[in-house]
Amino acid sequence: MFADRATIYVKSGKGGDGHVSFRREKFVANGGPDGGDGGRGGDVVFVVDEGLNTLADFRHIRKYQAGNGEEGGKKNCRGKNGEDIVIKVPEGTVIKEADSGKVIVDMSDKNKRVVLLKGGRGGNGNQHYATPTMQVPRYAQPGGAARELTLLLELKVIADVGLVGFPNVGKSTFLARVTNARPKIANYHFTTLNPNLGVVDMDGDGFVIADIPGLIEGASEGVGLGYEFLRHIERTRVLIHMVDAAGTEGRDPIADIYAINRELEAYNPEIASRPQVIAANKVDVLAEEDSGIIEKLRQEFEKNGVEVFPISAVSGMGVKELLYRVQGMLKELDTKPVVFEQEYFPDREMPISDEPYTVTYDEENKEYVVEGPRIEKMLGYTNLESEKGFTFFQNFLKENGILEELEALGIQEGETVRMYGLTFDYYK
Numbered sequence: 001m002f003a004d005r006a007t008i009y010v011k012s013g014k015g016g017d018g019h020v021s022f023r024r025e026k027f028v029a030n031g032g033p034d035g036g037d038g039g040r041g042g043d044v045v046f047v048v049d050e051g052l053n054t055l056a057d058f059r060h061i062r063k064y065q066a067g068n069g070e071e072g073g074k075k076n077c078r079g080k081n082g083e084d085i086v087i088k089v090p091e092g093t094v095i096k097e098a099d100s101g102k103v104i105v106d107m108s109d110k111n112k113r114v115v116l117l118k119g120g121r122g123g124n125g126n127q128h129y130a131t132p133t134m135q136v137p138r139y140a141q142p143g144g145a146a147r148e149l150t151l152l153l154e155l156k157v158i159a160d161v162g163l164v165g166f167p168n169v170g171k172s173t174f175l176a177r178v179t180n181a182r183p184k185i186a187n188y189h190f191t192t193l194n195p196n197l198g199v200v201d202m203d204g205d206g207f208v209i210a211d212i213p214g215l216i217e218g219a220s221e222g223v224g225l226g227y228e229f230l231r232h233i234e235r236t237r238v239l240i241h242m243v244d245a246a247g248t249e250g251r252d253p254i255a256d257i258y259a260i261n262r263e264l265e266a267y268n269p270e271i272a273s274r275p276q277v278i279a280a281n282k283v284d285v286l287a288e289e290d291s292g293i294i295e296k297l298r299q300e301f302e303k304n305g306v307e308v309f310p311i312s313a314v315s316g317m318g319v320k321e322l323l324y325r326v327q328g329m330l331k332e333l334d335t336k337p338v339v340f341e342q343e344y345f346p347d348r349e350m351p352i353s354d355e356p357y358t359v360t361y362d363e364e365n366k367e368y369v370v371e372g373p374r375i376e377k378m379l380g381y382t383n384l385e386s387e388k389g390f391t392f393f394q395n396f397l398k399e400n401g402i403l404e405e406l407e408a409l410g411i412q413e414g415e416t417v418r419m420y421g422l423t424f425d426y427y428k
Contacts, residue, residue: 008063021125033125033130069081101152149346161330170313172196195211241260279311360409406426413428
């Protein structure tokens with residue numbers, strides 16, 4: 001079975017933590033901080049592989065994780081970066097956020113290599129936090145958090161022209177005649193189980209045509225196999241609607257065209273409104289008494305601007321005229337390829353502050369000390385004299401786990417907490 005959908009889990013690498021250490025050498029008293037920075041976490045990277053045409057590989061491997069960055073070391077040694085994870089997909093793969101179904105990136109046109117999730121940045125070692133007032137910082141920055149997503153991959157084939165119609169109307173035979181494609185051909189319903197692509201060579205100015213597997217009524221609602229392949233029509237700019245003009249299976253060609261158009265309309269009205277031509281196939285076996293069907297098709301559809309071309313995919317009769325008309329229609333349309341726009345932006349999620357801080361107990365002064373860049377920044381933009389500002393301050397201490405750390409150290413009600421020259425009495 002052709003695999004054109006897959007759900008996978010991806011995770012970038014966590015950044016390595018910064019290191020806390022101090023220079024210790026003979027004849028060097030009170031050496032300063034020399035903790036090294038952590039390494040960067042690995043990225044999740046998607047690349048187009050021209051040799052792939054299905055998503056079958058993702059049936060067996062569903063989890064992909066980049067490498068974590070290493071922790072920094074002593075003597076300003078930087079941790080090793082985590083390895084990127086490179087995921088290869090066929091061209092035309094649309095990557096979506098699984099829960100919302102929103103498009104993250106369309107791996108087609110210029111999008112040949114995309115960094116989907118960046119790894120966490122390496123944390124700063126304590127050497128970065130030395131100041132005239134804090135010469136021995138005992139804290140370092142933790143590595144940036146890893147990013148993770150569950151993704152829905154959908155392969156939407158890239159073709160200029162979509163060949164649609166009910167099963168067994170001759171689409172595969174037509175594709176084999178006009179292109180370099182060699183689809184399997186047999187007189188069975190749903191012989192074609194995967195979209196076949198072929199290039200039509202029109203004196204050096206050709207186009208790509210896709211044989212979309214036979215649709216049935218109810219396909220847009222998930223009936224039969226049709227729904228599995230409707231997505232492959234989404235990039236096409238012109239539709240060739242093929243019908244069995246001879247009615248070799250007792251079907252009514254006019255009713256068939258309306259039925260397929262209803263399925264296209266139900267799936268995506270914009271697709272149903274794209275330019276169409278009707279290929280009335282199998283006229284080579286058309287009985288003399290049924291020869292009026294071509295005129296009936298023209299009377300029914302050409303008034304709406306849909307041209308009808310009687311053809312025989314077996315003998316080649318009328319095929320050239322049909323192809324030249326399709327080529328002319330493509331030239332009249334916008335040549336810009338259909339690329340699905342980004343709707344979901346992983347990098348826009350608000351990052352959680354990862355600036356370091358410490359919570360310690362000062363035995364000499366009998367008080368608890370909370371310090372670090374995160375605390376210093378918070379105090380810099382918070383007006384503690386206002387009610388709103390003090391409420392924000394209290395919530396900050398709670399949400400960042402600072403109150404829990406104070407309680408873990410055994411703080412009691414009425415004891416003192418010091419933060420950069422400010423002192424507070426602790427009460428639950």
